[in-house]
Amino acid sequence: MDLFAAASIVTAAQQTGLFRELLAAPQAASAFAEKLGLDRRAATLVLDALVTLDLASREGDFYEASPQLRSWLRPWVGGNDPRPHLWEHTVAFLRSGEPRAHMDGTPAEREASYRAGVAWLGEHFEPFARELAGKLAQAPARVLDVGCGSGVWSLAIAERSPTTHVTGQDFPQVLESFTARAQQLDLGERVATIPGDMHAVELPAGAFDLVVIANVLRLETPERAASLLARLARAVAPGGALLVVDALAGGTPERERARALYALNLALRTRAGRVHSPAEFASWLAAAGLGAVETIALGGRTGPMGAVGALLARR
Numbered sequence: 001m002d003l004f005a006a007a008s009i010v011t012a013a014q015q016t017g018l019f020r021e022l023l024a025a026p027q028a029a030s031a032f033a034e035k036l037g038l039d040r041r042a043a044t045l046v047l048d049a050l051v052t053l054d055l056a057s058r059e060g061d062f063y064e065a066s067p068q069l070r071s072w073l074r075p076w077v078g079g080n081d082p083r084p085h086l087w088e089h090t091v092a093f094l095r096s097g098e099p100r101a102h103m104d105g106t107p108a109e110r111e112a113s114y115r116a117g118v119a120w121l122g123e124h125f126e127p128f129a130r131e132l133a134g135k136l137a138q139a140p141a142r143v144l145d146v147g148c149g150s151g152v153w154s155l156a157i158a159e160r161s162p163t164t165h166v167t168g169q170d171f172p173q174v175l176e177s178f179t180a181r182a183q184q185l186d187l188g189e190r191v192a193t194i195p196g197d198m199h200a201v202e203l204p205a206g207a208f209d210l211v212v213i214a215n216v217l218r219l220e221t222p223e224r225a226a227s228l229l230a231r232l233a234r235a236v237a238p239g240g241a242l243l244v245v246d247a248l249a250g251g252t253p254e255r256e257r258a259r260a261l262y263a264l265n266l267a268l269r270t271r272a273g274r275v276h277s278p279a280e281f282a283s284w285l286a287a288a289g290l291g292a293v294e295t296i297a298l299g300g301r302t303g304p305m306g307a308v309g310a311l312l313a314r315r
Contacts (some may be wrong), residue, residue: 061290122150248309
């Protein structure tokens with residue numbers, strides 16, 4: 001009952017424009033009702049419910065968006081932000097199977113899409129990245145971060161070790177976020193970049209102690225994911241490792257729910273994206289000549305982002 005109630009409250013707030021007004025300025029329930037053409041009593045009850053869901057905050061008679069809601073709905077740089085409309089598309093997706101957005105399109109489409117969103121994604125994955133960096137037994141000297149985005153995963157490793165140098169690989173416009181984050185963390189002197197399409201760009205063979213690919217392979221078909229891992233394995237130095245971060249969490253009802261929610265989220269914004277299983281990843285890593293696969297659990301968070309986990313495979 002709580003689940004259905006929460007879903008109906010969030011849907012109502014989104015469809016009536018209540019979320020938009022909550023973001024604008026603190027207001028009384030009567031002001032929200034007047035602006036949006038709502039019943040005053042109903043608006044008060046829904047606003048109070050949103051407070052209990054941590055989507056609104058209240059001081060006296062005034063309501064406004066909670067920090068969580070502000071963070072989630074903060075616009076991506078440059079617009080082209082599919083997030084607010086993804087879940088609204090679920091009914092249409094159920095009928096047609098067509099996604100709301102196409103974030104796994106051509107290289108040019110991917111570059112444009114992720115250029116806008118990588119900074120936001122970096123903020124939300126930062127707690128996971130810091131946790132993962134703390135769980136790595138050794139500090140690698142040479143790290144290659146493929147599809148690096150903002151570099152949140154690899155730069156968290158570099159923050160913990162003054163001898164770590166990170167090479168970020170991504171589309172040229174996306175690498176702007178990587179270099180900007182490195183500068184913000186005072187790591188600008190310890191980063192380099194390889195611009196281009198990860199499926200085609202030349203990677204130095206055996207040159208890196210750790211190769212990282214985070215939240216990328218779920219955008220690929222199984223065939224392309226396996227092929228990409230084989231390419232990346234060739235960049236791992238003898239004794240080095242390849243780190244895969246993806247929707248790998250599982251084993252508890254909460255994490256399995258997170259994986260299922262993320263699988264739907266992914267289908268709403270990609271044509272071919274899918275949540276690959278840990279067993280599939282292990283088989284692809286073995287075929288690439290890597291072994292001793294270690295599972296690294298991350299966080300205990302709820303929601304789609306709670307699906308994140310990691311695999312570490314060694315050469």
